[in-house]
Amino acid sequence: MAAAAGVVGDDGELIGFSILADVSGTSAVGAFEVFALPGHEDAVASMVPEILGAAFAGAPVRKLFYERFDDDPDLLLHMPGAWQQEVTLPAFALVGGNYVDRHILGLSRDEYSRWSSQ
Numbered sequence: 001m002a003a004a005a006g007v008v009g010d011d012g013e014l015i016g017f018s019i020l021a022d023v024s025g026t027s028a029v030g031a032f033e034v035f036a037l038p039g040h041e042d043a044v045a046s047m048v049p050e051i052l053g054a055a056f057a058g059a060p061v062r063k064l065f066y067e068r069f070d071d072d073p074d075l076l077l078h079m080p081g082a083w084q085q086e087v088t089l090p091a092f093a094l095v096g097g098n099y100v101d102r103h104i105l106g107l108s109r110d111e112y113s114r115w116s117s118q
Contacts, residue, residue: 003059005051007036007044016044018051020059028062032107034075041073049079053116056109063108069093070100082115083107 007016016036022029034051036044055061066076066083069092076083083105092102 003055005054007034007047007051009040009043015040016047018048020055020061020064028060030059030061030064032064032066034066036073036075041075042077045073045075045077048075049116052079052107052112056112061109063106066105066107068103068105069095070103071095071098076105079115082111084111 002019002021004017004019006014007018009015014037016034018035019031019033021031021033032052032055034044034048052064055064065086068075084107085103086106087104089102089104091099093100
């Protein structure tokens with residue numbers, strides 16, 4: 001199963017998008033991706049909790065994984081404490097002349113429920 005959603009700003013313009021992929025089988029785990037157009041990072045980040053709520057409500061997903069580099073915008077900014085660090089791959093890629101770490105974060109349905117009820 002895969003799903004995608006456009007993130008639209010107050011003016012009706014597309015400012016980002018999100019993808020839910022690979023939710024299948026008995027493990028019911030998947031990949032969560034979210035991207036923002038430059039200058040719209042905070043607006044997109046503010047919508048991530050709602051996007052995830054829709055994902056958990058509409059798909060039989062047990063756990064989602066999100067990957068990011070050290071220097072990526074923090075699009076999980078509005079979800080403090082919800083996501084758990086799963087793996088860090090040190091000096092994973094050479095980006096702009098610097099080696100950056102790759103982080104894999106996890107969020108289970110139960111963790112999301114606890115976080116959203118606070």
